[in-house]
Amino acid sequence: MDSRCSSSVDSTGVGSINNALLSARVDSYEAAEKKCISDVRRTFCLFVTFDLLFISLLWIIELNQVKGSIEKQLEEEVLHYDYHTSSFDIFLLAVFRFAVLILAYAVCKLRHWWAIAITTAVSCAFLIAKVILSQLLSQGAFGYLLPIISFVLAWIETWLLDFKVLPQEAEDENRYQSIIDATAPLMCPGPLSDGQFYSPPESVADSDEDLDDKHDPEKGLIQQVT
Template sequence: MNHLPDDLDNALSGSQGSHASLLSVHSVHPGQLMARIESYEGREKKGISDVRRTFCLFVTFDLLFVTLLWIIELNVNGGIENTLEKEVMQYDYYSSYFDIFLLAVFRFKVLILAYAVCRLRHWWAVALTTAVTSAFLLAKVILSKLFSQGAFGYVLPIISFILAWIETWFLDFKVLPQEAEEETRRLLVQDASERAALIQPPGGLSDGQFYSPPESEAGSDEEF
């Protein structure tokens, strides 16, 4: 039997956010449903979804980009060795960019640990990193003397602030909703396959199941 029951049809049509993809399950053959389930299981074996992998790559880009800007700043202000010793060994909150680099390292470690290693499906980790980043940068911009040190006094805080909020937006509006939709679709397809397997005879339909008795002669007793 190629079509699924009406109750599954109503359940699929009532789901939100994935109407077009879910309605395609109505006319899918059970063999095709099993193929879809195997594809979903293959995705789970990969351990991490494509959209989550993209998020982790962006988190890595955040760290590398801030590190690159910090190295450029070290080289512009008198050489890497001298400026590095001044900003790290003689750290000053009001004039050093080293803490902005450490802030990028903090975001990278927390987000990769939460969403790549632990595969967290909640927004609290990215909310923590964004809140800490925003509070620290606002305080540093207000209290420090970065604006008197050239263009990097503007660039590094602004870039760090923007990247932190892009990570929050990307996780909250792309990663988590898409993964929830994929999980819902997988459960619906699996349920549809199980119901179709129960409805369809295990051995298929044979010729004997379509047997019809021979017609009796007109006027005979067998006609009754």
């Protein structure tokens, strides 16, 4: 009896520990799911912001390289925009990438590659046409530095999303689902054992005949005389 009780207690203790560990892991994954954005996606959004700020910085540096005040150069680049000589459109291209990617992957939390595919395709087509048709290459180092860096940053964003963000989030979701599937049978009540339906043996003193004799004294006296 003692060995059976100890084994049942041990098995119950081990099962409760496993359930507690699985519940803790499920709670940790649920807490991660409740976060507004995952860590890898937040890194991607930070890089998209870096793309906009870096292109803006290079564009301002390019404006300072030209003779004259920066206000005059901004007026020349923006108000008197010329596709062949102005690099203001490269800055607007960075703004376009930032707006679309942040809206899709930070605000809407999109889990598909179509948004990054659109921004990368538009960026590549525009930059290639810009280099071929414009006169930026004749304006010094920044004339070809801005298109090259914008092209490279667009493809780095594509690589980050396609090879880091989406696979990592899919792996985390599959791991969470596997833990839920493994925890579900343990959380359900198992089959009832025979011990749960155990009833003590009937007492001889409390048999039906004795109970009848107690309720019928005359019958008891007759049985004692006979």
